[in-house]
Every structure is written in C-alpha cells, then in structure tokens.
Amino acid sequence: MSGLYIVATPIGNLSDITLRALYVLTIADKVYCENKHISQKLFARYGIVRVLKNYHEHNAVNVRREILADISNGKRVALICDAGTPTISDPGFKLIATIIKAGYYVTSIPGPSAAITALTISGIPTDRFLFAGFLNSKSSARKKEIQMLAQVPTTLLFYEAPHRLCQMLADLIEYLGDRPAVLVRELTKKYEECKRGLLSDLFEWAYNTPVRGEFTVVVAPPENKEISDGAIIKRLHQVLADISLSKAAKQVAEEFNVSRKRVYSICLDLKHDQD
Structure with a gap:
C-alpha cells in the first residue's frame, strides 16, 4: 500500500x-x-x-x-x-x-526508543512520565525550561549531549532539588552504562569523568508535599509580567498540580493588593 x-x-x-x-x-x-x-x-x-x-x-x-x-x-x-x-x-x-x-x-x-529503554531500567516510577527531549543549549533559556518543569508531578526524561551534561545537571539541581536520578548511555551496546544516585552524585561523577556519547537522563518526580501559598505567589510574580491573570492562573495551577480555583483566588488577592 x-x-x-x-x-x-x-x-x-x-x-x-x-x-x-x-x-x-x-x-x-x-x-x-x-x-x-x-x-x-x-x-x-x-x-x-x-x-x-x-x-x-x-x-x-x-x-x-x-x-x-x-x-x-x-x-x-x-x-x-x-x-x-x-x-x-x-x-x-x-x-x-x-x-x-x-x-x-x-x-x-x-x-x-532510547527514552523508553532508559526508563524501564531506571528503577524510577514509570506510571507517569514526561519526555522533555533536549533542553535549550543556552543557559538562560534552559533554566527557564527546567523551572517550568519543577512542579510537574511525574518522572522526567531528557536527552543531553556530553559537552553540556554537567551544566544541565547543575541546573536540574538548582531548580528541581537534589532528586534521585539515572544517567544512561550506550544503551544495548557492549559498554552500556547506567549511573544511579542523587542528581548531586551524578554531577560529581560527570564532573570528574571524561564523558562521551549522548545521555538519557531520568529524574524522579518531586516529593508529594503540600504546595504553600508563598510558592504559588512567587511563581505568579514571575509569570504575570508576560501573560494575563487568567492565563497565569491556569499555567501555575498546572505546574504545581493544584486547583485553578485556588490559584485564581490568590491572583485576585495580588491584584487587589496592587490596586
């Protein structure tokens, strides 16, 4: 056909x-x-x-x-x-x-698929995951992308080139916290390599080891803890400069996995305080 x-x-x-x-x-x-x-x-x-x-x-x-x-x-x-x-x-x-x-x-x-293969051997939750592919090669843009993923309540999957791996891991630690993670390279080949630990452990390994080949990075979901109003307000201040109040409420609610009604109420309080 x-x-x-x-x-x-x-x-x-x-x-x-x-x-x-x-x-x-x-x-x-x-x-x-x-x-x-x-x-x-x-x-x-x-x-x-x-x-x-x-x-x-x-x-x-x-x-x-x-x-x-x-x-x-x-x-x-x-x-x-x-x-x-x-x-x-x-x-x-x-x-x-x-x-x-x-x-x-x-x-x-x-x-x-390298992403799925890495996920299956990671030992990190596989029931829900988000594949983010390659993050931006520019530092400021990459940090913004990671910040957007910080409260996504799923396992995260990335691809990364060897020459950017250390900086990418450092940015993950800064914006995601020191979560459990796995670095995988040379999948299905003779010298397949899988490094497990906290992101800080993996950063230390990558910093002190000549790394070659493209990596798949698997990062555990955030801990299931209550999101404070303060954290929501901080994020709203970051996004309200660029988008409308209703769009900001929708975006932040999705990022933090909380109700849109709660975030919108906080938005209204912020607007009232500014007025």
Whole structure:
C-alpha cells in the first residue's frame, strides 16, 4: 500500500530490529534517513539493497515536497533515523503532518526508543512520565525550561549531549532539588552504562569523568508535599509580567498540580493588593 512508513531502527545493538521493520525496508520504493553512512551499516547487516536518500533539518522543506510527490504517485516511502524511532527529537513530525494533511496513509513500525529503554531500567516510577527531549543549549533559556518543569508531578526524561551534561545537571539541581536520578548511555551496546544516585552524585561523577556519547537522563518526580501559598505567589510574580491573570492562573495551577480555583483566588488577592 502506498504511503509513509515510520520505521524504528536499533539504538545500538543491530539485532534489536523487528521482522516487520526488515520487511518494510525491503519492499519500500524509497527509504529516507538522517545519515546514509550510519543507515548503510544496518542495511548491509541484513542484506537490504536500497538507495538511501537524506532527510534532515537542513533539507527538510524541499524533501517533504519530494516525498509527498512520491506518495501521490503510488510509492511506498519509509522514514528511518540514525537510531530509534523517527520523529522523537527530530524534524520528522512535520513530514507526517504534511502527509496526513494531504490525505495519504501513514503508519508506524514500532521498535526501540532510547527514552523508553532508559526508563524501564531506571528503577524510577514509570506510571507517569514526561519526555522533555533536549533542553535549550543556552543557559538562560534552559533554566527557564527546567523551572517550568519543577512542579510537574511525574518522572522526567531528557536527552543531553556530553559537552553540556554537567551544566544541565547543575541546573536540574538548582531548580528541581537534589532528586534521585539515572544517567544512561550506550544503551544495548557492549559498554552500556547506567549511573544511579542523587542528581548531586551524578554531577560529581560527570564532573570528574571524561564523558562521551549522548545521555538519557531520568529524574524522579518531586516529593508529594503540600504546595504553600508563598510558592504559588512567587511563581505568579514571575509569570504575570508576560501573560494575563487568567492565563497565569491556569499555567501555575498546572505546574504545581493544584486547583485553578485556588490559584485564581490568590491572583485576585495580588491584584487587589496592587490596586
């Protein structure tokens, strides 16, 4: 059937590919990937002979048109990434939105994901979690993003590059507190590494160890404790300068996992005091 096939590929160990993924890659009329050199290793391992074409953030606009034309002409197009599931922390979602809008078939061939794999071996609660991907590389923006996540009552998942790991951990400690966490790298490979401890322990390890490779960071949820009015007021002062009172109440209520009615009442008191 013509359409777009989102195919998950191994995150390290090439044996971690599904039979269905191999079948789809074999019958696809075209296969688009991030990096031909990386994907060719997988294809060579399984004897798949296909011309690989690049799809990445630098050529995405033009290639989306090309893929749409291919599918409209009845072709089966497969999308893969260097490792794991396409569209997770990559530009693939825009392609999928384009194909859906045009009314064509889109399906997923599920498989490995570094975030889910790290979560399952973390020993940290898995019933509810938020995947935040890569935080902003700029310090001020990254701190603001973390601050927004501080009261989210779930496990948090991040990706981070090795050269930013220490600073990212320091920012997590500053705004989330010294929570239990796990650092994972080289998942499914021979030298898979999993470091567990408090964020401060992991910072000390990363600071004193030459770190290489991309990390998945798993952080435990905040302790279940009563949120004080003072904490809510402090956060409201930070956001009210940029947004309306009703929007501020909604945002802060969601961040602290408290009722919107309570936060709105505090907002009104603040407004009354200012008047």
